[in-house]
Amino acid sequence: MYRKDFCEINLLKNMIATKKSWPDVIINTITPREYRDDIKGTLTIFSNIRGQAYYGADNQREQVGEDTYFISNEHQLYSIDIRRQTETFNIHFSTAMLHELLPTLTLNTESLLDNAGTSAVQPYYFYNRQYWKDNYFRKTVSLLQSGYLSGRLDGLMTEEVLASLLQHILSGQNDFFRRIDTLPVVKAATRDEVLARLSSAVDYIYQQYYTAISLDELATVACMSKFHFLRMFKQVQGQTPYQFIAAIRLDKAKQLLSDSELTVTDIALLVGYEDIATFCRAFKRRYNTWPMSYRLASQ
Numbered sequence: 411m412y413r414k415d416f417c418e419i420n421l422l423k424n425m426i427a428t429k430k431s432w433p434d435v436i437i438n439t440i441t442p443r444e445y446r447d448d449i450k451g452t453l454t455i456f457s458n459i460r461g462q463a464y465y466g467a468d469n470q471r472e473q474v475g476e477d478t479y480f481i482s483n484e485h486q487l488y489s490i491d492i493r494r495q496t497e498t499f500n501i502h503f504s505t506a507m508l509h510e511l512l513p514t515l516t517l518n519t520e521s522l523l524d525n526a527g528t529s530a531v532q533p534y535y536f537y538n539r540q541y542w543k544d545n546y547f548r549k550t551v552s553l554l555q556s557g558y559l560s561g562r563l564d565g566l567m568t569e570e571v572l573a574s575l576l577q578h579i580l581s582g583q584n585d586f587f588r589r590i591d592t593l594p595v596v597k598a599a600t601r602d603e604v605l606a607r608l609s610s611a612v613d614y615i616y617q618q619y620y621t622a623i624s625l626d627e628l629a630t631v632a633c634m635s636k637f638h639f640l641r642m643f644k645q646v647q648g649q650t651p652y653q654f655i656a657a658i659r660l661d662k663a664k665q666l667l668s669d670s671e672l673t674v675t676d677i678a679l680l681v682g683y684e685d686i687a688t689f690c691r692a693f694k695r696r697y698n699t700w701p702m703s704y705r706l707a708s709q
Contacts, residue, residue: 411435412558412568419446426450434572435502436554440495447489453503453536454488455579456480457543457551461496465489470538477662478540478616479547481579484508486538499551503576508534511573536583539609540616542658548665550575589646607632608646611639615651619658620682625651655682660696663689667701668708674701 411433417425432452438459447466456465457479464473466489467482474480482488484505492498512534553571557563593601611632615623628651629639644650649657659681666677678689678701693701 412554412563413437413439415439416441416444416446419449422446423449432502432505434504434507434568436558436568437498437500437502438555438558440497441492442495444490444492447491448487449489450485451482451488451502452505453484453508453576454482455501455503456482456488456490457499457501459497459499459551461492461494463493463496463498464491466491467538472538472540472613473617474540475617478542480538480540481536482538483534483536499555501572501575503572507569507573507576511576534580536579537586537605537609540613541579541582542616542661544661545664546578547575550578585648586646589648592645593642604642605646607634608639608643611643611651612647612654615655615658619655619662620680622682623651623655656692657696659683660693663693663701664697664704667705674705677701 413435416437416439456474458474458476460476462473462475464471465480467486472480550571557567611628614631625636625640629636632639647654663677663681666672675686678686683689690701697704
């Protein structure tokens with residue numbers, strides 16, 4: 411289901427209270443203002459094509475712009491707070507997809523064949539935080555939008571595209587979980603506190619990646635000592651803060667080269683490089699092609 415507006419809040423809550431399952435629902439709407447809270451949803455991706463909004467789940471609340479998205483889990487209470495004109499692109503995954511897709515990612519083929527349609531679903535939890543919109547995510551949103559506008563977005567296409575997106579996100583989350591398991595902490599509460607503090611620093615990077623961010627600055631945001639922060643960040647993210655910021659800048663530059671008419675120099679400055687030469691060398695090292703060559707190839 412592809413909607414161009416938000417469902418009336420009381421009607422939505424009544425449907426949630428009476429329905430046992432939900433279809434896939436995509437809400438792509440432009441609104442100057444919207445507020446709703448305490449809504450028990452399915453697994454949901456909250457994102458914006460233009461503008462910004464506050465999205466929350468349980469006690470976690472994030473200001474989300476155009477470069478990131480936020481995830482709430484099945485049965486969590488979520489909230490939406492839009493205070494100025496914003497185009498949202500929110501994906502509510504169907505309960506059927508969650509209950510049928512997750513076993514295929516956690517069980518072997520023999521078990522799936524022996525228990526077709528009856529495999530028990532283990533709860534899967536995404537951390538309520540901001541996630542960077544990588545190239546795969548952006549292309550998926552573009553595909554869904556263009557499919558809707560052209561009339562090609564039928565039920566089968568929607569289900570296939572959303573299943574692929576969910577698998578992509580799950581893969582990244584599983585890599586994240588594997589790195590978390592290596593943290594040198596014993597108590598779950600301590601681990602969760604470390605992750606919460608590191609997430610604050612990551613969110614700060616997402617908002618300020620184009621500025622000159624120092625290690626001291628990030629450690630202060632995370633309320634950790636500088637070298638403790640550095641060690642924990644590398645363990646959880648799989649790279650240093652410097653490498654993480656560089657990757658974000660280059661990924662954003664890649665997007666702008668494909669989707670905008672800005673000059674290479676303007677893009678370099680916009681994502682945080684002081685000169686075009688440094689940017690071009692960094693881009694070539696990461697993608698094995700020069701920025702202008704990438705732009706020409708992507709058109």
